[in-house]
Amino acid sequence: MAATSTPDSAASAAAPLSGRRFVLENGGARAEVGSLAAVLRSLTVGGIHVTEPIGVDVVAPMGCGIVLAPWPNRVRDALWHLDGEPQQLDITEVPRRNAIHGLLRNTEYRLLAQDASSVTLGALIAPQHGWPFLLDTSVRYEVEPDGLTTTHSVTNLSPRRAPWAVGAHPYFRVGDVPVEQLTVTLTAAVRIALDERSNAGAEHPVDAPGAGGPGDLRAGRRLEGLTLDSPYGQLANADGRADVAWLTAPDGSSTTLWADPAFGWIQAYTPPEFPRPTGPGLAVALEPMTGPPDALNSGTGLIWLEPGESWSGSWGVRYASSGRGNQTQETT
Amino acid sequence: MTETTILPTGRAFVLERDGVRAEIGSVAAVLRSLTVKGADLTLPIPADRAPAMCNGVILSPWPNRVRAGRWMLDGQPQQLDITEPARGGALHGLLQFADYEPTEQSGDAVTLAATIYPQHGWPFLVETWVRCELESDGLTVTHGARNLSTARAPYATGSHPYLKVGDAPIAELELTVPASTYFAVDERLDPTGELDVTGTPYDVRMPQRVGGLAFDTAFGGVQHADVSDGRGDVAWLTAPDGSRTTLWQSTEWGYVQVFTTHEMAGPDGPIDAIAIEPMTAPPDALNSGQGLIWLEPGESWEGSWGLRYTGSE
Numbered sequence: 001m002a003a004t005s006t007p008d009s010a011a012s013a014a015a016p017l018s019g020r021r022f023v024l025e026n027g028g029a030r031a032e033v034g035s036l037a038a039v040l041r042s043l044t045v046g047g048i049h050v051t052e053p054i055g056v057d058v059v060a061p062m063g064c065g066i067v068l069a070p071w072p073n074r075v076r077d078a079l080w081h082l083d084g085e086p087q088q089l090d091i092t093e094v095p096r097r098n099a100i101h102g103l104l105r106n107t108e109y110r111l112l113a114q115d116a117s118s119v120t121l122g123a124l125i126a127p128q129h130g131w132p133f134l135l136d137t138s139v140r141y142e143v144e145p146d147g148l149t150t151t152h153s154v155t156n157l158s159p160r161r162a163p164w165a166v167g168a169h170p171y172f173r174v175g176d177v178p179v180e181q182l183t184v185t186l187t188a189a190v191r192i193a194l195d196e197r198s199n200a201g202a203e204h205p206v207d208a209p210g211a212g213g214p215g216d217l218r219a220g221r222r223l224e225g226l227t228l229d230s231p232y233g234q235l236a237n238a239d240g241r242a243d244v245a246w247l248t249a250p251d252g253s254s255t256t257l258w259a260d261p262a263f264g265w266i267q268a269y270t271p272p273e274f275p276r277p278t279g280p281g282l283a284v285a286l287e288p289m290t291g292p293p294d295a296l297n298s299g300t301g302l303i304w305l306e307p308g309e310s311w312s313g314s315w316g317v318r319y320a321s322s323g324r325g326n327q328t329q330e331t332t
Numbered sequence: 333m334t335e336t337t338i339l340p341t342g343r344a345f346v347l348e349r350d351g352v353r354a355e356i357g358s359v360a361a362v363l364r365s366l367t368v369k370g371a372d373l374t375l376p377i378p379a380d381r382a383p384a385m386c387n388g389v390i391l392s393p394w395p396n397r398v399r400a401g402r403w404m405l406d407g408q409p410q411q412l413d414i415t416e417p418a419r420g421g422a423l424h425g426l427l428q429f430a431d432y433e434p435t436e437q438s439g440d441a442v443t444l445a446a447t448i449y450p451q452h453g454w455p456f457l458v459e460t461w462v463r464c465e466l467e468s469d470g471l472t473v474t475h476g477a478r479n480l481s482t483a484r485a486p487y488a489t490g491s492h493p494y495l496k497v498g499d500a501p502i503a504e505l506e507l508t509v510p511a512s513t514y515f516a517v518d519e520r521l522d523p524t525g526e527l528d529v530t531g532t533p534y535d536v537r538m539p540q541r542v543g544g545l546a547f548d549t550a551f552g553g554v555q556h557a558d559v560s561d562g563r564g565d566v567a568w569l570t571a572p573d574g575s576r577t578t579l580w581q582s583t584e585w586g587y588v589q590v591f592t593t594h595e596m597a598g599p600d601g602p603i604d605a606i607a608i609e610p611m612t613a614p615p616d617a618l619n620s621g622q623g624l625i626w627l628e629p630g631e632s633w634e635g636s637w638g639l640r641y642t643g644s645e
């Protein structure tokens with residue numbers, strides 16, 4: 001066949017920039033998912049926004065809603081070592097010379113299973129620069145009447161053991177309440193300080209004198225004027241699935257993040273200029289993660305999978321209106 | 333057509349027709365092997381391995397390097413991810429590790445598709461596909477792209493096969509490339525100029541023994557030979573017994589990269605190998621503009637290359 005150049009006007013009805021669109025519904029709760037990076041585009045409970053919604057025809061701004069695998073956050077210098085051998089990943093955060101948010105953020109996931117309230121999307125991670133492993137990964141979103149359960153799974157198809165870490169990048173809301181008016185509570189006992197390239201430094205108790213940063217959030221802090229960009233660990237889920245962080249509105253309504261023990265870390269991030277149709281404003285990401293930043297170097301929280309071994313873990317989000325209260329907050 | 337377990341090259345597709353056989357992997361739509369009556373036209377990739385030195389992978393939406401991973405679009409700097417940190421550039425496009433989806437399959441052909449989404453340094457949505465189809469003496473590979481963006485998008489593509497002529501030792505093959513120019517490069521292998529090959533070591537218009545070559549060189553001014561139906565021969569390797577593997581390209585594919593190495597991974601240690609890479613554009617085309625295909629919103633493009641085997645007489 002010779003080279004051809006043929007205008008095709010039928011194709012200009014462009015595909016969504018978030019990939020293939022999936023809508024999940026269950027008892028008044030509704031989620032929209034896109035196949036690009038398995039992005040959670042929106043989640044509402046009774047019409048109330050529980051996450052920052054993003055349009056079907058935008059690429060997730062500031063990582064909003066995307067899956068982070070096989071590592072969340074940064075790998076310093078995009079370099080790590082495996083059995084003494086340097087592994088040079090692609091540099092995907094060029095200004096800071098790091099590798100950020102894994103290998104799937106530009107990947108279109110495949111549909112593996114779907115019903116009215118859930119969808120399972122899969123993506124293969126092939127051996128590549130700095131990553132000599134073959135992993136079969138998937139994400140399952142299931143909407144429940146008061147929220148969402150997200151389950152991340154992986155099977156190591158390599159003939160050698162492989163490290164694994166995973167996270168997600170949701171920004172949370174409590175309906176239309178301005179983010180400044182929300183109170184954030186993090187059950188974390190430790191926090192990792194970041195250097196000027198946003199790479200992980202030392203770990204400190206959140207209440208240690210001189211540890212710097214916003215300090216202890218276990219009793220809740222109002223988000224107005226609070227700048228968060230840190231990983232937090234030693235959450236309340238060490239002994240079993242539990243609520244690990246929540247946002248509370250002045251009227252008592254709340255959005256709660258829960259997680260399995262495997263999700264032992266949360267990256268809290270409060271960009272002041274998150275893009276919204278109404279203009280940029282404060283947003284709050286609470287990113288459940290199985291390990292802290294730079295886990296490929298520190299080893300902290302890394303899950304090692306033997307050849308053929310599979311793993312899965314879940315986190316989720318729950319909304320409670322002011323009338324319904326929140327058991328966890330009342331007892332914390 | 334078979335689809336088996338997941339390999340480091342992804343799902344496997346086997347094409348067969350009258351003694352011609354090819355194996356394709358879904359990751360990077362990689363050409364894992366190609367044989368005609370048992371003779372290798374390409375360096376096969378073992379089932380349990382990922383492609384070594386980009387063996388067989390599709391290069392899209394640009395082949396070769398983008399200097400510093402940086403280019404300009406309508407006056408705006410575009411910073412791509414740095415995928416060759418040692419040299420500081422962005423190498424071989426955005427699909428080198430993408431798991432393509434099969435969209436069409438038959439016994440002797442498969443079409444694999446991958447969509448390129450807007451990302452760092454690449455603000456375009458481009459649907460791409462690769463169709464591999466066996467011929468009586470080899471393989472035709474057709475690359476396609478459709479711009480699904482609302483703005484016009486640049487496009488370039490290529491492929492990275494390492495060629496063989498059956499079992500003939502690589503060093504003893506003779507290479508011919510009817511190209512009148514080559515691209516000089518700096519220490520980071522970024523191009524510094526397009527020069528006349530006459531009187532240089534890069535003049536391979538007459539056959540040269542591969543064992544005497546040390547190339548990582550893009551060629552331009554390619555004179556497609558024996559053009560028919562819009563395609564012509566652009567490079568060929570001839571074995572001492574006269575058997576030959578020929579690379580042909582659509583006339584729109586005006587460039588060929590030749591890369592010789594003694595360090596290709598072999599079953600028992602390093603082996604000689606020669607990549608002859610069909611390309612629609614030279615290195616750093618996003619910056620030079622040379623050979624770039626600009627696709628208007630909704631516009632699509634297709635172009636082909638292929639390999640042909642000729643036995644000894």
